[in-house]
Structure formats: C-alpha cells, structure tokens
Amino acid sequence: MKILLISNHIMGYMEVPRQELENMGHDVHILYYCKWPLKFKYKSFGQRLISFLRKINGNSIKKKHREDTIKEFTSTKVYDKILVTHPQNLNSKTHKYLKSITKDYIVYLFDGLKKMPIQEHYIHFFDEVFSYEPADCKKHNLKFITNFIPTERFRNSDSKRNLFNISSKDVRYPKLRKLAEYCHHNNIPTRFILFSKKPLKTALFQVISCKINIQQIDQHLKHVTTFVDIQRPEQNGLSFRVFEAMGNEKKLITNNSHIKQYPFYNPTNIHVIDFNNLHIPEEFLATPYQKTEWNLYQKYTAKNWVQDILSLN
Structure with missing residues (x-):
C-alpha cells in the first residue's frame, strides 16, 4: 500500500508511525512542513509582508510554495492513504488536490480546536477527522483516538x-x-x-x-x-x-x-x-x-495507532 504522511516535525514523533508502516511492508513517503522540500525561507522583509497580506485569503507565499512543491513531488503518484496533521499549514487548493490523488484523505489534529481554532476551517476537506480531545470529538462529531507511545528505550536505564x-x-x-x-x-x-x-x-x-x-x-x-x-x-x-x-x-x-x-x-x-x-x-x-497489563499497553503503541487511524486492521 502506498501512503503519504504530511506533518509538522513535532519533535520527531511522526517518525515512529512511519517506521511502523514500513515494518508492515507499506511504501511510505513523508513530508515535513519545516524540512526540505516544503521548508520555505522568506527572501526579504517585503516578501514576508506580501505573504502576510495574502494570509487573509489563506494563500500566503509559504502555502503557495508548499502547494507547488507537493504537486511536483506527487505528480506521478497515486496514494491509497494520505494522513495530514496541522491542516492549517496547507491552502485549500492543496487539500483539494491531495484529496483527488488518494482513496482516503485523513487528518489527525495534534492540537485541540480551542488552542488552534483555525483547524476547523479545513477539516471539511477530509474523509476522516481524528482528535485526542474528547470535547472536540463530541462537539464536532470527530473520531477519538489518543496519542501513541513514542519511545520505550529507557525502561531499565540508570535513573x-x-x-x-x-x-x-x-x-x-x-x-x-x-x-x-x-x-x-x-x-x-x-x-x-x-x-x-x-x-x-x-x-x-x-x-x-x-x-x-x-x-x-x-x-x-x-x-x-x-x-x-x-x-x-x-x-x-x-x-x-x-x-x-x-x-x-x-x-x-x-x-x-x-x-x-x-x-x-x-x-x-x-x-x-x-x-x-x-x-x-x-x-x-x-x-x-x-x-x-500487556494487552492494555498494546492499545497505545504506535503500531496500533497507525493501524487504527489508517484502517489497516
């Protein structure tokens, strides 16, 4: 299965489900907003100002750069699943395009809607919307899922x-x-x-x-x-x-x-x-x-998280 992940780096957390997907045998591509090729640096104060003014229409220079880069990156690809976090970092055209090249367009809200209300303007683009905030799930009819266990490396370390x-x-x-x-x-x-x-x-x-x-x-x-x-x-x-x-x-x-x-x-x-x-x-x-208890612990592993959120079971 071909899968695309688009996310903030979030301290490296999304690398964990990416690795789990690869371990399952899936073909996984990942793009980070803050890393090449999506990373964007303003050339001047004037360009930053123009971008700020364009934000009113939800299409800053930075978002336009991401739109063009994503289209180029995926120009010859069709994905079975695309998972996005922080959807406010992409413009509407990009969301429509991504939805057109996948069978299942999914978003996970790493921030609650009270903290990051702008996300609400983008969730209608997705086939499925997941959140770890129970109140958001109840109010907006989203699918609830917790965050996942990102590391087990230091269980027996000298502490x-x-x-x-x-x-x-x-x-x-x-x-x-x-x-x-x-x-x-x-x-x-x-x-x-x-x-x-x-x-x-x-x-x-x-x-x-x-x-x-x-x-x-x-x-x-x-x-x-x-x-x-x-x-x-x-x-x-x-x-x-x-x-x-x-x-x-x-x-x-x-x-x-x-x-x-x-x-x-x-x-x-x-x-x-x-x-x-x-x-x-x-x-x-x-x-x-x-x-x-082992069975309860497994419920919160990154492997179980990515299987649930991408319906891989």
Whole structure:
C-alpha cells in the first residue's frame, strides 16, 4: 500500500508511525512542513509582508510554495492513504488536490480546536477527522483516538529519583513555577527545562533559547524516574508526555484530572496534583513503577495507532 504522511516535525514523533508502516511492508513517503522540500525561507522583509497580506485569503507565499512543491513531488503518484496533521499549514487548493490523488484523505489534529481554532476551517476537506480531545470529538462529531507511545528505550536505564519536565514559557509557567518552588522547599530533586525566547534568571529551571528535538530530550528521559505534565487550560486530552511515561515505565505527575477516566490509570504510577492544595506524597515517589497489563499497553503503541487511524486492521 502506498501512503503519504504530511506533518509538522513535532519533535520527531511522526517518525515512529512511519517506521511502523514500513515494518508492515507499506511504501511510505513523508513530508515535513519545516524540512526540505516544503521548508520555505522568506527572501526579504517585503516578501514576508506580501505573504502576510495574502494570509487573509489563506494563500500566503509559504502555502503557495508548499502547494507547488507537493504537486511536483506527487505528480506521478497515486496514494491509497494520505494522513495530514496541522491542516492549517496547507491552502485549500492543496487539500483539494491531495484529496483527488488518494482513496482516503485523513487528518489527525495534534492540537485541540480551542488552542488552534483555525483547524476547523479545513477539516471539511477530509474523509476522516481524528482528535485526542474528547470535547472536540463530541462537539464536532470527530473520531477519538489518543496519542501513541513514542519511545520505550529507557525502561531499565540508570535513573535517579527526580522529576523531569520540558516545556515552553507560556500560560503554564505560573503553575510550573509553583510546582518547582514546592519541590525546592520539600527537597524533591527536579530537572525542569524551560524554553524561553527572552532571558530569564531563575535557579529553578534550566533555561534554553532554542527548542530541542526528541533525540536531545532522550538524553534527559533516561536519567529520571518521574515525568511532569502540566496541561494547558483549554486541554483535556492526554499529551505525549503521558505516553512517553507509559512507554519508558516512568511515573507521571500531572494536573490533568481527566486521566483518571482512562483504563491505564493507576495511582501507583500516576499522581494527579491540585494546584489549590499542592501535595506530592513521599510514598508515591518511593514506590516502584507497576507495569501496565500487556494487552492494555498494546492499545497505545504506535503500531496500533497507525493501524487504527489508517484502517489497516
């Protein structure tokens, strides 16, 4: 089966289902918006300004470049399946074209519609629309599917008892800072990395000015016992951090209480914090991770995810 994936790089996560598809024997092509040949760099401020004005019609110079490049890349091809993420990064003409060269045009929304409402303007192009946000699925009649386990590499690695988080300095920062202060006052070791474009003086975080990829994050994942996941105010669905924790058999601290509704929820492995009454039990940090039952674990693997979303079963 010939399959085309078009996606943001998303820290390398889409490479995992791509590999699974190739392992199944499918002919897989993948295009990333931020990589050659779709990557586009403005030649001047004037070109950037013209592109901004064209955005009003949904056809910036960048999107026109992607349209032309995709047509050239696929000019002699017909695909059985095309899977797109972040559909707002392509113009309407590109979506119509892609739909014309495949039997099944599918989109997975890596961001909820509250966080990225512009996606709603494009979902009508697709035969199937998947989302990990239960509220979006209910309101817009989308198909629900969680994110997938992106890595299992650090299950038995030599790790120290500490908490790990990596995130951008955004609306989550006040809560993350409150948690960092709590850990500092209670002598709980942390490794919190914060991406900030502006300089930030703090001893609570390792501040970085450039985002890092999944391979660089891996160097941190192997040395910690507990992941920290702070959800955005508009987010109810489960982030990739939840499934990274499951795959690597690390404990998880999160403020997303909706996780209790999922079948893999285990209070030995997952502690839900309330920022109005912040507390992390010593017993939670001290007790070992309990393995997820094998059949339940398989439900969240990248192989199962891509089989479900592309109807390959």
